[in-house]
Amino acid sequence: MANDSETGLRRWLARIVAVRPGELQALLWSFAYFFFLLAGYYVLRPVRDEMGIAGGVRNLQWLFTATFFVMLAAVPLYGAVVARLPRARFIPLVYHFFVANIVIFWLLLTLDIGRVHVARVFFVWISVFNLFAVSVFWSFMADLFAAEQGKRLFGFIAAGGSAGALVGPAVTVGLAVPLGPANLLIVAAVLLEVAVLCALRLERAAARRGKQPVAVPAVAAPVGSPPTSPLGGGWLAGITLLLRSPYLAGIALWVALLALAGTFLYFEQANIVAAASEDPAVRTRIFATIDLAVGMLTIIVQLLVTGRLITRYGVGPAAGFLPVVFAAGFVALAVSPALAVVIAFQAIQRTANFAISNPAREVLFTVVTREEKYKAKNVIDVVVFRGADAVSGWLFAMMRTVGLELQAISLAVVPVMAAWLALALGLGRAQERRARHSAMHASAERKPTAKGA
Template sequence: MAGMRRFREELAGSPSLWWATLYFFSLLCGYYVLRPMRDAMGASGDAMAVFPPGLLAWAAGRGVALQDYTLQVLFTGTFVIMVLLQPVYGALVARFPRRVFLPVVYLFFIACLLCFYWIFHQAVPGRGGLFFIWVAVFNMFAVTVFWSFMADVFDNDHAKRFYGYIGAGGTLGALAGPALTSALVGWLGVANLLLVSAAFLAVCLLCILKLRPWAIRRERLHHDVSGERAMGGSIIAGLRLVWARPLLRALALLLFFGVGVGTLLYNEQAAIVKAFYPDPREATRYYSLIDGSVNALTLLVQLLLTRALLRRYGVAPALLIPAFAILAGYALLTMSPLPLLVAATQIATRAGEFSLGKPGRETIYTRVDRESRYKAKAVIDTVVYRGSDLTFVWVHKALAVFGSRAVFAAGIGVAAALAFAAWRVVRAQRNLPDEGSAACRQPAGGAPEDGARG
């Protein structure tokens, strides 16, 4: 396969690509080891395992059975924690150089996993809800930090060449993580899987150390502000930047509506599957076919199309194709909300986001200043993302009483807003300066200059 051959050639000539791919593989593999545990906690019928006894008693005293609103409560809690942590992350980024705050973020997550290891062994009440929220926070911040760092390591030209391949490494990690969980959970038990995930995060730390010289080298080539010095500025600068800059506002809207269409589809899909496949085995088979198809299509597009589209046409196709595919899918679902069509739309939505939308957005961040790259991007990827999740999980609950067609009809409007936001991003990013052609001709994969080891 030409795509695989080109991938091997790029890996052989680019050690930075190799370490970046290993980094993303390890990060997503570690996350997907945890995700089945998180989902099991979110679907648990044991209220004492999910919620603290005090919260259950408080809700019962007001006539509310908290277990009837498990996902809504957990999504709300996730959003609140994201908002509270944003200034903490802003302070860390502002006051410490890259060589400090990047390892600190991952060391903190490793320490959390060790704490959960003890909590699960002790069967502490409320562990399920706490773990569910923590995994969501971990995923958002760890992946955001990863892509911010990649924008330090690779310039715009190399991002167009490499981001599809790096994304493919993440897809392979997303495939390996659940397989590891399935293979090891019977042997190790649930709690010990937390140590497996911690080991993958330790590999991420090694990759950060190996990639740091390339980040320094890129900054020197392009005369960028060094990430080896503290960034400074306000700890809430990210919020101000998103509000003030048209491109960042457009990116925030793109993510808000992109998450919104996915949340509406995910929740309504659950209701449709419950009606058409009451047998848990049939429902599990349906979901597994979707997940397998998403991963296969994502990997295929990442290896064969993403690089070519980004290099030849820029970010426009990567952002607009998924948006219009989702719009078409919702229009068809409004006319015929059948499980097969739901599955096809779900596959197109998720595969388009992973293989095109995400690399397209991340490429844009290679052309903005470091404060936008770390602070504003963190706001968009965490607060805006979870804010959309929270908004549309409740919107769906309100629309669901009118049936599937009403949900999908509303989804057409959200998908249209997504397409408009994608168009705004494409227009706004054209005003960004391209990095110098001389610098872009420098090989990203060669050995770093001696001075870059600083």
């Protein structure tokens, strides 16, 4: 009966996602894991945005710089943990650590101890948390699924996160004013603990099916590093792996340009929203409304479009869609730097990122080794992204200092978006070459076994 139910569910899901036999349990637990992870984060995100303004809009570049240096300290610690603990242990450990941090922030905010300073620290902390938590999730996904599977399934898995991103802001919109921002932290902590339970169930599903819950990955893991064993290596191995690989360096540059575009838009949003309202609760609701719109749009696109689009057109065009959206959005802001325009721009670019370009970017990591997935990927997602954030923040502040208005800054970014598009298309071609080479290599290794049988 259980097998019949699973078959029926798989056939029903096949209407929206190309799931194949043997993939269903891994797919559903991955969906649930990402749902609760992002639901927890998106309860916190509007609180972060309000605290960023509470700490002073003029201080945002300092907060971004502080975030980068915290990342520099955190990445070697993460590398040491990954090198010494198997996947089934270090993934829950990372999330439990962040939940403990949330409880500490809740106590400090509830007791009203140095609220402005706590707000600034919280802004930095949640930026670190977001990148680490999501990077660990997608490293896990790239470890479990092959490149061909990623093209089919990552859009649906990402929809789990988008559903969570829809629930989180809805909770915040309803509770931000009656409960206050501080008490939302406990809600987020509970959601993150449920995400850990889903990750553990996914790990058990993987163990029941052997080393991989689904098909053999396109690139084999390094010898001596199965999923149940520590990866080994040095605590700075991620940086070394990144510097040695032009492919990984290209992904790092793609991420850096994403950070630049996102930071410039975030700073423009902060200036426009701060001018629109001085009420913290109202500003929190504005940010939550943006998140709610993004969640609704993203989940529709991920369920109905993403898998088909990436499978048909490839990773490059999908990753290149976001630079086009940013270019159009910055032109719109140059014409009219109004609250309605920045809300629409944020909603559209984040939908394009989460629904199309981000799943495509994660497919890029399915054709690298396991050590690169967990170590180099984390350096890219965390250090490179936040480093580019910090540099972009100071660049924006410098442009404002010399007297440039928001319209002029918006236009200055547009040519950079064109270079970003060209890079995305090049990375897509490189991923396809690696996938074909890996498939040929795997086929050659299987032939002697077949003859011997």
